[in-house]
Amino acid sequence: MKLKIAVLPGDGIGPEVTNQAIKALNAIADAFDHEFIYKDALVGAVAIDETGNPLPPETIAVCEAADAILFGSIGDPKYDNNPDAKVRPEQGLLALRKTMGLYTNIRPVKAYETLLEKSPLKTEFIKDVDFTIYRELTGGIYFGKKNLSEDGKTASDLCEYSDYEIERIAHHAFKAAQKRKNKLTLVDKANVLESSRLWRRVVTEVAKSYSDVTLEFLFVDNAAMQMILNPKQFDVILTENMFGDIISDEGSVIGGSIGLLASASIGDNSALFEPIHGSYPQAKGQNIANPIASILSAAMLLEQFNLVDEANLVRQAVEKSLELKVSTPDLNKENSFSTTRVGDFIAELILNNEDFKINL
Ligand code: IPM
Ligand code: MN
Numbered sequence: 001m002k003l004k005i006a007v008l009p010g011d012g013i014g015p016e017v018t019n020q021a022i023k024a025l026n027a028i029a030d031a032f033d034h035e036f037i038y039k040d041a042l043v044g045a046v047a048i049d050e051t052g053n054p055l056p057p058e059t060i061a062v063c064e065a066a067d068a069i070l071f072g073s074i075g076d077p078k079y080d081n082n083p084d085a086k087v088r089p090e091q092g093l094l095a096l097r098k099t100m101g102l103y104t105n106i107r108p109v110k111a112y113e114t115l116l117e118k119s120p121l122k123t124e125f126i127k128d129v130d131f132t133i134y135r136e137l138t139g140g141i142y143f144g145k146k147n148l149s150e151d152g153k154t155a156s157d158l159c160e161y162s163d164y165e166i167e168r169i170a171h172h173a174f175k176a177a178q179k180r181k182n183k184l185t186l187v188d189k190a191n192v193l194e195s196s197r198l199w200r201r202v203v204t205e206v207a208k209s210y211s212d213v214t215l216e217f218l219f220v221d222n223a224a225m226q227m228i229l230n231p232k233q234f235d236v237i238l239t240e241n242m243f244g245d246i247i248s249d250e251g252s253v254i255g256g257s258i259g260l261l262a263s264a265s266i267g268d269n270s271a272l273f274e275p276i277h278g279s280y281p282q283a284k285g286q287n288i289a290n291p292i293a294s295i296l297s298a299a300m301l302l303e304q305f306n307l308v309d310e311a312n313l314v315r316q317a318v319e320k321s322l323e324l325k326v327s328t329p330d331l332n333k334e335n336s337f338s339t340t341r342v343g344d345f346i347a348e349l350i351l352n353n354e355d356f357k358i359n360l
Helices: 014-032 046-053 055-066 089-099 114-118 163-179 194-205 219-230 241-255 292-304 307-321 341-353 354-358
Strands: 004-008 036-038 068-073 104-110 130-138 146-148 153-157 184-187 214-219 236-239 262-266 273-274
Touching: 004 014, 004 089, 014 036, 014 068, 014 292, 014 307, 036 055, 046 089, 046 114, 055 089, 068 089, 068 292, 089 194, 104 163, 104 241, 114 163, 130 146, 130 163, 130 241, 130 354, 146 184, 163 184, 163 194, 163 236, 184 194, 184 219, 194 214, 219 236, 236 241, 241 354, 262 292, 292 307, 292 341, 307 341, 341 354
Parallel strands: 004 036, 004 068, 068 273, 130 236, 184 214, 184 236
Antiparallel strands: 104 130, 104 262, 146 153, 262 273
């Protein structure tokens, strides 16, 4: 298969981790005789520095011409500490999600057997945890009307959803549940928010087409608690934009490092793959960031194009590297490996996949 991939490394550790994902993709291309063609483009603070725009039109053009987008991370402390900055790196990612119509964000959360002791949570609670968050990505409070009063003393952000926006992601989430453990939990705040009550009504209606899937409802405050108390109860979690942002970072505690969590953002005509972590500016250029979230995002990219064996091989190679403790300092303080070494190791495992499969 031939795939055109737009590469948007972004800020901080973005370029370092994205390079490792490309190594894994190149190893897959070699092993399975595919052709992946990459084209780089600017986004985030680096794009502001070079062009004044966090999402330059050339970047949108590169993304539109590609089959998939591989995204690193964005954010820079010089903007975080300046609430008055008019142009911010994050606007680049948000505008990209909106422009490309990437409304379904999929964030798998998994407790790896070999990393159970890395989580601050007790092993008995997290062993075998495997769930996926379906986060709505182009609506809600992130994109609602914003206002700051003239005297600067009152501000508002509108949380708005239409039935159509809820329905389209709900179908994807129910279909995913059918391929998993047939359970979907809608996380909302329907005891307080009108928009959440709309989510409940629409999702209850959509559920009628998926009679083999059990639908449950949880208020987001309770869901935040349940995710720590009893995360094994979850299969597919469906939620709106901001709740999904918050609970997915919480979910990363289960796996032992936020450096492990990958995501896919899917629209009707395009798809973007990115680690859920931020730009980790303190680690920039130090070759210490964990590349696995980015590599697993590349696995999700492969799966999106039905390259299922390829995606599974990447995942197996990642699991093998974790098992062998070839890991960055977030997982392996005493005897750590660099970002590039972990990337090379995983790519080598993929290339030597025949021996590797026998060893598994
Ligand atoms: C994420 C990030 C983004 C979000 C930021 C960088 C705008 O936190 O992808 O989870 O809030 O969606
Ligand atoms: Mn986030």
